[in-house]
Amino acid sequence: MRKMIFLLFFLIFVTSNSFSKPSIRSLTSRETASTVESDLPSSDNYGSFKNRHWISTALGQTHLMGDFYKTGDNAMGYEVFYTYIASSQFDFTANFHYSEHERDNEWLKLPSFNIGIKYKFYEKDSLNLFTLGGLGFYYPKAMHDDGVVTDSKATAGIHVGTGIDLKLNPDLGMGFMGHFHKPFTIKQENTRDVSGAYFNLMTYLSYNFL
Structure with a gap:
């Protein structure tokens, strides 16, 4: 027991x-x-950039088209971009553009504020190819050869572009872009109408600030 x-x-x-x-x-x-x-690497290639806020400064050549080219020569243009990365393929963008153009006794100033959607159609590592488009708000002002300065009026318009975006690290990026703008015609009473289009060929540097 x-x-x-x-x-x-x-x-x-x-x-x-x-x-x-x-x-x-x-x-x-x-x-x-x-x-x-x-x-194991993350399957989400853009995860480290999701919901990020970016600020970009751009510098390049502004090529005048249509009646704009009759008033001034091509010149350097400046842009400041804000980008919000909403998803792996779509971003919200807002930018301010400014350029000044002269020819003989004529001149043209092209300030604008633009908003749009950016679509990244190809991605390889940290490289993106993209297109963008949206609505612009333009405030062109000119003095023609008759010596009359145009009325101060704003107008809407459209803009489209395409480019290459490269993320150098999680907080720094760069890229190249072609950006076409077409403000709608502004009618004038005392001089010829303000009408035309322009194309920006630019390089930019981006910084993640939030």
Whole structure:
């Protein structure tokens, strides 16, 4: 009887020990699985840039088209961009453009504020090819060869563009872009109408500020 009681206690002790302590094999398997999981790259290539706010400064050549070209020569243009990365393919953009153009005794100033949607149609590592388009608000002002300065009026218009965007690191990027603008015609009473289009060929530097 004593032997049976002793044997019973021994079996209970051995069994409880085996359940309370994980085996070396199970510990090794868990550690290996944890290591493998931590080493696996994320399947979301743009995850580190999601919901980010970017500011960009751009510099390039503004090429005048249509009646704008009759008033001034091509000149350097400046732009400031704000970009909100909404998803892996779509961004919201807003930008301000300014350029001044002269020819003989005529001049043309082209300030504008534009909003739009940017679509990234190709992605490879940190490189994106994109197109964008949207609505612009333009405030062109000119003095023609008759010496009359145009009335101060604003107009709407459209803009479209395409370019290459490269993320150098999580907080810095650069790129190149072609950007076409077509303000709607502004009618004038004392001089010829303000009408035309322009195309910007620019390079830009971007910074993630939030």
